[in-house]
Amino acid sequence: MLLYRFHADKVAFNPNSTFITNLWNCEFFWILPDSPSGISLFFCPETKSLNSYELEKERNLALADKINAADIEKLAKQKVFIPTQIMDLVWSTQNFQAVIALCFGPRSHSATFLQEWIDHIYDSRLIYSSAQSSDPFFFAKVMFAIDNALQQHWRSCSSALNRASVNDSVLHMSAVQESILSLNFTQRLPKSISDKVQPQLGPGKDDKNGGIGKNGKRFPGASQDQDKDKQDMVYDSDKSHQKWRVKENENFSRTFYRNQKECPKSTEGKPICMKFLIRGFCTKNCMRAHTLTAEDTRQFDEFIEGCRLRALKPDF
Numbered sequence: 001m002l003l004y005r006f007h008a009d010k011v012a013f014n015p016n017s018t019f020i021t022n023l024w025n026c027e028f029f030w031i032l033p034d035s036p037s038g039i040s041l042f043f044c045p046e047t048k049s050l051n052s053y054e055l056e057k058e059r060n061l062a063l064a065d066k067i068n069a070a071d072i073e074k075l076a077k078q079k080v081f082i083p084t085q086i087m088d089l090v091w092s093t094q095n096f097q098a099v100i101a102l103c104f105g106p107r108s109h110s111a112t113f114l115q116e117w118i119d120h121i122y123d124s125r126l127i128y129s130s131a132q133s134s135d136p137f138f139f140a141k142v143m144f145a146i147d148n149a150l151q152q153h154w155r156s157c158s159s160a161l162n163r164a165s166v167n168d169s170v171l172h173m174s175a176v177q178e179s180i181l182s183l184n185f186t187q188r189l190p191k192s193i194s195d196k197v198q199p200q201l202g203p204g205k206d207d208k209n210g211g212i213g214k215n216g217k218r219f220p221g222a223s224q225d226q227d228k229d230k231q232d233m234v235y236d237s238d239k240s241h242q243k244w245r246v247k248e249n250e251n252f253s254r255t256f257y258r259n260q261k262e263c264p265k266s267t268e269g270k271p272i273c274m275k276f277l278i279r280g281f282c283t284k285n286c287m288r289a290h291t292l293t294a295e296d297t298r299q300f301d302e303f304i305e306g307c308r309l310r311a312l313k314p315d316f
Contacts, residue, residue, distance in 0.1 A: 006098065013095035014047040018078050023103070028154055034190035036080065041147045042193075044099065045081040046091035080196050082140045086121070086129045089139050093118050093146070100150075110150055113171040117146055120177050127181060134252040140197050141187035145176060183254045194248065234290070236280045244278050244304050252279060255311040262306070264299040266292065272300055 002020065006013055015023075019039070022028075027038040036042045083089045097114035104110050121128055121142075131138045149170050156167035179185040189197075246252050256278055265271055266289035273288035275281070277300065282290065292300060 002102075005102065009098060011095060011098045012047045012091070013044060013098065015043070015099075016078060019043055023099070029158075030151060032192075033151070035192040036147060037078070039099070040078075041092060041096045041143050042080045042082065043078045044092045044095035045083070046088060046095065080193070082143070082193075082196055084132070084136075084139070086125045086132070089128070089142070090118060090122050090125070092143075093121060109168060109171055110153065113150070113153075113173075114146070117173075117177075120180075124181060127183075131180070131183070131185070131251070131253070134257065135246070137189060137194065137197050137248070138185075140193055141185070141189055142180070144189055144193055145173070145187050149173060183251065185251070186249055188249060233281055234276070234284050234286075236276055236282075236290070241277055241280075244300070245280060246278055250308075250311070256304075256307050259303075259307050259310065263303055264296070265289075266296045272296065278304075 002023070003014065022038045029038060030040070031037045081092065083092055093114060097111060097118060100108070100114060101111040128138070128142075135141075152170045153167060156165075156170070160166045176185065246255070256274055260274060263272055263274055268289065270287070270289040272292065273282055273286055273290050276286065276288070276290045277292075282288075289296070
């Protein structure tokens with residue numbers, strides 16, 4: 001019945017059986033406050049060829065006469081989906097909004113809140129795409145901020161003695177949206193989410209199989225194109241450079257890239273490659289300096305420290 005309604009509303013969302021069960025049982029709250037479960041934006045990917053195989057596999061298991069314990073355990077889990085493309089983020093939010101509008105009404109606070117985010121993401125898609133390219137955690141941070149606000153609102157609805165006591169202010173996130181437009185958005189991600197983003201960052205220094213694990217399966221987010229891309233990439237494996245890496249609460253563009261004119265040159269006169277030393281990877285054909293002398297290291301240390309100090313000062 002839900003799929004029929006989605007089809008009528010031209011919503012391309014095919015939730016798994018666990019998501020449907022949570023809706024039926026009204027399990028809207030997360031079991032843990034920092035880990036999505038039940039009903040969540042992270043479980044609303046657009047139906048396409050990438051996930052159709054998993055949906056069909058789940059249906060076949062559900063219809064089977066005999067299901068072993070391992071298969072039942074897999075069926076009971078929802079897979080967290082973190083988009084890497086801007087339109088996938090828009091579609092996931094639209095799918096989530098369609099579910100909430102069916103449950104609470106299209107004019108409810110929750111549905112209106114999500115529609116405002118859909119409009120903001122789409123209207124500012126160039127900024128969102130740019131932020132994601134400099135910070136692979138950006139989309140996940142936005143999704144968690146949206147999801148967490150709804151969780152706070154719903155819990156307030158369930159515990160408030162009257163409607164006037166419900167915390168609606170948590171859904172007023174215009175200040176957060178403005179921080180995104182001004183490249184000043186910060187959101188701490190719980191480990192349960194950040195760990196899901198890691199495989200999407202591309203092959204690391206220990207990954208010699210182009211995104212393919214020991215079990216022969218590709219990591220989430222890895223595509224066949226990575227086999228070719230990996231040949232053109234180099235990774236910084238120097239452990240002493242870890243102090244320069246972008247931290248979880250930092251934005252590469254805002255903290256470092258905006259100060260690129262201040263970045264020192266190497267003793268050979270070459271510009272030092274910020275992407276390689278700060279983000280940890282670059283292309284083989286890069287003409288900037290990837291190897292530093294002791295003097296280069298000292299100057300780059302001062303540059304990094306200066307960037308981080310400037311980032312702490314408010315912009316006026």
